[in-house]
Amino acid sequence: MNQEQKQWSPIMARARNIKPGFFSNDDLADISPLGRLLFIGLWTVADKAGRMEDRPRRIKAEVLPYDDCDVDGLLNDLEKHGFITRYKHDNSKYIQVLNFTKHQNPHVKESESQIPAPDQHSASTVQVQCNEQPKPEQAGLIPDSGFPITDSIEKEKVKKENPDASPPAQPAPKKSNAAKVTGTRLPENFQVPDDWVDWATDERPDIPAAEMRTVAESFVDYWTAKAGAAARKVDWQATWRNWVRNQKRYATPPPAKQQKFDPTAYVNRNRVPSHDIIDI
DSSP states (O other), X not given: OOGGGSOOOOOOOOOXXXXXXXXXXXXXXXXXXXXXXXXXXXXXXXXXXSEEEOOHXXXXXXXXXXXXXXXXHHHHHHHHTTSXXXXXXXTEEEEEETTHHHHOOOOTTSOOOOSOOTTSTTOEESSOOOTTSOOTTTTTBOTTTOOBOOHHHHHHHHHHHOTTOOOOOOOOOOOOOSOOOOOBOOOTTOOOOHHHHHHHHHHOTTSOHXXXXXXXXXXXXXXXXXXXXXXXXXXXXXXXXXXXXXXXXXXXXXXXXXXXXXXXXXXXXXOOOGGGOOOO
16 A cells, blocks of 8 residues: 555644745746645645655645646656655655755644654655756755845854854944044133124013123133033034023013002092191
8 A cells, every 4th residue: 555545634734934035036936836835835734844744645635625736746846946855764755845944933832743854764865856956055045935045044054064163253343434523612702793692682582682791791601611521512603592592581570460449549539638628
């Protein structure tokens, strides 16, 4: 009894990842659309290690039940392009999705694979790989997703091949060509220009014009006496504007309080006091 004559039982399909780069993989473009769809379906049929029994009719029933196609031929095409390996172990046929465990994330509770790996003793490939077609790994592609292999994966591969090799030296950070802007102190004998004062008068109408000159003098005295790096400014005009804005608000005088209306006083407003009446 060959494998295709074994009693059929449903395969437990699993949820797997598919990445956008799958659809732009140049190597997959040489495979028919049904072959690409079959490749995706193999991920869901495969166990935690990316392996499954090589039973084309059963795989078709699970992955492409409504399509009239030759699944065995599609599997051969996937193997020729380096996406799977078909092999034998103890007269049983199996399929290995290449790089499956590197780029899929099976559930932690998923059972471990019960199928021997292709490189175990007595295993042999069913079909010789075509030497003229580069494998996706050689083309810098992730076989089971169609994604480009990232730099981190390449570095890990180099590390495994040369465990004693020292890591490459990191390039020194580039120095910025932009000139560093440094502030200056207020010039000696500085006086606030008239146009600065005019701006301040418009900005703070609550400060009388005569008082604004006092504000300007206090500005010069403060920054002339101040020491250290805090006394250096890149833009003194901007410093002046902030100085004016931070001045305390001058309170406007409150409106005159109206006296309460007194009807008695209003009636007697024109009367002459009795002590001022002269008796003739």
